Amino acid sequence: MITVIQIGLGPLGQQIGRYISEKTSICTTAAVDINKQLEGGDFGKLINGTPSNVLINNSVQNALEKLTKKPDVAIITTVSSIKKLEAQIEDVAKHGIPIVSTCEELSYPWEENPESSKNIEAICQKHKIACLGTGINPGFLMDYLPSVLSSVCKNIDSILVERIQDATPRRIPFQKKIGAGLDLKTFKAKEAEGTLRHVGLKESVYFLAKSLGFELDTVTEDLNPVIAENDIKTSAMEIQKGDARGVQQISYGYQNGGCKIEMNFKAAVGEPRSYDKITVKGVPSFTSEIDTGINGDIATCAITINSVKSILKAPPGLHTMATIGVPGYLN
Structure with missing residues (x-):
C-alpha cells in the first residue's frame, strides 16, 4: 500500500x-x-x-x-x-x-x-x-503525448497541437481562471495583472522542443477573450452577450524564422465541440484526434x-x- x-x-x-x-x-x-x-x-x-x-x-x-x-x-x-x-x-x-x-x-x-x-x-x-x-495540460496532452507520437516519424518539419474544450463542466475555479463571465474591460485588467490565463502553455512548447531536439530561437504567446455571441446561463454563472466566455491562447516556437511548434489552447463556456488534436508535418505526416476531448479535472x-x-x-x-x-x- x-x-x-x-x-x-x-x-x-x-x-x-x-x-x-x-x-x-x-x-x-x-x-x-x-x-x-x-x-x-x-x-x-x-x-x-x-x-x-x-x-x-x-x-x-x-x-x-x-x-x-x-x-x-x-x-x-x-x-x-x-x-x-x-x-x-x-x-x-x-x-x-x-x-x-x-x-x-x-x-x-x-x-x-x-x-x-x-x-x-x-x-x-x-x-x-x-x-x-x-x-493533463501541461503534463500530458499538449507536450508528453505529441512527444510520444513523434516516435514514429523519420523526419518532423512542424507540429500543431490543439486543445479546444467546452469549459461548462469544469470546476468553478478553472472557469474563473479563464475569465468566463467577465466584461472585456475587467478581462483585460486581469490579463494585465497576470491572473487570467491558462498557465503552462510556454512550458509545453519548451518540453516538446526539448523532446524533438529543436533549438528554438523565440517562443511567443498571444491571449484573447472568447466573446459570447448570445446570453449564456449555466448552473454556475450567467454570461451576457459581448462578455468573455473564456480564453484563447496560442503559443509559437520559432527556429531560424520558421514556426516549428504551434499550440492552440481554447477553453470557453458554451464551446460547441471539444477535441484534442495533434497534427504532424513530416515523414510520415499524420493527424491524431481525440473526439470530445479529455476532461481536464478528471x-x-x-x-x-x-x-x-x-x-x-x-x-x-x-x-x-x-x-x-x-x-x-x-x-
Whole structure:
C-alpha cells in the first residue's frame, strides 16, 4: 500500500482524495491545508462524507508528528506559481518525501523560471528526493503525448497541437481562471495583472522542443477573450452577450524564422465541440484526434495519482514526464 500526504485541499485536492479513497493500492494517511476553517476537520468527511481516521492539519510538520510512519509520497495541489511552490517543496523534501505536484510552471520550468529550477534541483539533491510537476495540460496532452507520437516519424518539419474544450463542466475555479463571465474591460485588467490565463502553455512548447531536439530561437504567446455571441446561463454563472466566455491562447516556437511548434489552447463556456488534436508535418505526416476531448479535472487527478509509482522509482532531482518511467494505471 502506497501512503500519501496530501497538501492543498481545494476542489482539485479534494477530488484527488476521493479518487485515492476508491483505490486498493494507495491511500491518504495525512492531509494539510492552510485554511483555518478546515483545521482539525475529518478528511474523509470533507472528500466524500465518510468519517476517517485522518484529520486535517495546517502544516506538514504538524501532520507528520501525528504519524508513526512517514508517507511514501506527497501530492501538492496548491499553486500554479513555481516561485510560491519552492518553500512548500522544501518543507516536504526535508523529511525525505518525494513529491508529485500539479503546479503548472513546474512541468518544464528551466526556460521560464531558471532560478527556481536551480533552487528546486538543489533541494531535491540535498534531501535525496525526486520531484515531478504533472497534470493533463501541461503534463500530458499538449507536450508528453505529441512527444510520444513523434516516435514514429523519420523526419518532423512542424507540429500543431490543439486543445479546444467546452469549459461548462469544469470546476468553478478553472472557469474563473479563464475569465468566463467577465466584461472585456475587467478581462483585460486581469490579463494585465497576470491572473487570467491558462498557465503552462510556454512550458509545453519548451518540453516538446526539448523532446524533438529543436533549438528554438523565440517562443511567443498571444491571449484573447472568447466573446459570447448570445446570453449564456449555466448552473454556475450567467454570461451576457459581448462578455468573455473564456480564453484563447496560442503559443509559437520559432527556429531560424520558421514556426516549428504551434499550440492552440481554447477553453470557453458554451464551446460547441471539444477535441484534442495533434497534427504532424513530416515523414510520415499524420493527424491524431481525440473526439470530445479529455476532461481536464478528471484526467489531472488521475495522472497525478498514476504518476506516484513512477516518482517512487525515480532518482533524486527535478523531473518531467519525459524523465520518469511511463506512468500506467494505478489500481
